[in-house]
Amino acid sequence: MFDMGGTLEDLYSCEDNLRRTAQGLYRILAKHGVAVPYGETELWERVYPQILAYKAEAEVTLMELKPEQLWPDYGFRGIEVDREKLAACSEEIAHMWEVTYFDRTLRRRAAQMLQGLKELGLYVAVVSNTASVFQVFSTLEEYGVRQYFDDVTLSSVVGYRKPHPCIFKIALCQGRLRPEECAFVGDTVSRDVVGPRKMGYGRVFKIGSFLTPIKDIGVYQGYAPDYEIEDIYDVYTILKREKELHASGAR
Incomplete structure (x- = not known):
């Protein structure tokens, strides 16, 4: 049995990966008509720390949420957004995040x-x-x-x-x-x-x-x-x- 990222795959991440992930997030929201009250940079500054907080919590609880729970409940916590539309594109966001946040x-x-x-x-x-x-x-x-x-x-x-x-x-x-x-x-x-x-x-x-x-x-x-x-x-x-x-x- 194999782990995936870091084992079967070589991984790397830097500031450019974060920039491209922020762009990818904003692009997916626009594609699915999910209106947000912030520009790309300000949205990232709000969403990214909340995702990091979720990751830190998950390292302790060892529990993983489905994308349709993770993004509305954690990533966009406190942000006015159509939760139903966001949940519908949450797997697309999660997929983009995994392949953009890291070069694989x-x-x-x-x-x-x-x-x-x-x-x-x-x-x-x-x-x-x-x-x-x-x-x-x-x-x-x-x-x-x-x-x-x-x-x-x-x-x-x-x-x-x-x-x-x-x-x-x-x-x-x-x-x-x-x-x-x-x-x-x-x-x-x-x-x-x-x-x-x-x-x-x-x-x-x-x-x-x-x-x-x-x-x-x-x-x-x-x-x-x-x-x-x-x-x-x-x-x-x-x-x-x-x-x-x-x-x-x-x-």
Whole structure:
């Protein structure tokens, strides 16, 4: 099982991403006839801090709202706007935000790694924290790797954020899997090592990303990955070797 952003994907964000996200937000509102009493810059100065506050709260509660709840209730809290029209375009806003706030590219050799895992006969899935219901699916399609995945579990769909045990349990139930027979690959200790370790996953991999130093603020004693890797393709080579060793030991 894989995390998405920062793991299967390389991520990057800077001031230009924020500017383009503000423009995208204003453009979607205009497209759907959602009138707001502010210009683009002033609207962003009001909405952005409220979204950051929601993100901070969600990091504590480990609960995720649907887009049609998030944007009217948090992003546009205190702003006079047609709530019904806003809710109707909230998924479009969430999708735009995910692909604009961060520059995203599929990691080098990720496609070859995924193909290798499927050739080994392994079950492959994504477990991701995201505010959009459909963005991960469409991004996997755009990368040309959707066919390698047996399942996709998203916080925006199930309502729980990593490292909440329920999002991992749902992913396991959907694959009818036992945790000890699974491996998890992620870029943060706080979400992608702590959660799988608590659930008893058999193997945990960690790969560094732009998000790693941002999300891993704190000490996580007792939670360490089995493997720290720099190349995502190493997931395939390590699991292939382990499978071969297991097969030879069973003879």
